[in-house]
Amino acid sequence: MQGELDRRLEEAQANQEEDEPQVYEINPQVQVQEELFQQSLKKYAEKLKSENRMNLSSVLMNGKSRFEHNKWYFVVENELQLNLVDKEKALLPYLRKELGIRDLFGELAYDASQAEKLASIPYTDEEKLKAMAEKNPSLYEFQKIFNTRIIY
Numbered sequence: 650m651q652g653e654l655d656r657r658l659e660e661a662q663a664n665q666e667e668d669e670p671q672v673y674e675i676n677p678q679v680q681v682q683e684e685l686f687q688q689s690l691k692k693y694a695e696k697l698k699s700e701n702r703m704n705l706s707s708v709l710m711n712g713k714s715r716f717e718h719n720k721w722y723f724v725v726e727n728e729l730q731l732n733l734v735d736k737e738k739a740l741l742p743y744l745r746k747e748l749g750i751r752d753l754f755g756e757l758a759y760d761a762s763q764a765e766k767l768a769s770i771p772y773t774d775e776e777k778l779k780a781m782a783e784k785n786p787s788l789y790e791f792q793k794i795f796n797t798r799i800i801y
Contacts, residue, residue: 673754679719681748686714689747693740705733709740721755731759 690709697706712734713724721744725731734740735757745753771780782788792798 673719673752675717676719676752679750679752681716681719681721681750681753683716686716686744686748689744690714692747693743705737708733719750719753721753723755723757725757725759727759731757 694706694709697703697709708725708730711726712730715722723734725734741753741755745751771777778788
């Protein structure tokens with residue numbers, strides 16, 4: 650049964666690539682059931698896990714989703730995760746089939762505030778000392794009093 654599902658998804662993907670790109674619009678008549686969507690997404694993530702695609706599976710389970718009728722907004726933490734999800738061409742056809750929404754479409758984005766947090770984490774000893782000294786400026790004075798130096 651799983652092989653049949655995979656074959657159908659591949660056929661749908663091939664047909665979609667051959668046709669002209671389809672333009673989707675928001676359909677106010679469509680209401681997505683959040684619980685059904687989460688179950689479908691979890692099922693897809695489990696399938697990815699069984700294929701040893703742990704990174705993408707984790708991204709799908711940890712990303713933030715919201716809907717505006719038939720438009721799925723998916724926000725991830727960084728650009729790498731964004732690229733992983735964007736390259737997964739079978740995801741939307743799978744969700745369309747599982748949810749029974751033929752005109753489901755999505756928009757991907759990443760949270761830039763997460764990137765700023767990661768950029769501010771000190772990694773080297775020099776960066777750690779500087780970060781500690783910003784919190785407690787007397788650290789440099791302490792170094793002078795005891796005639797110590799930090800070896801980098």
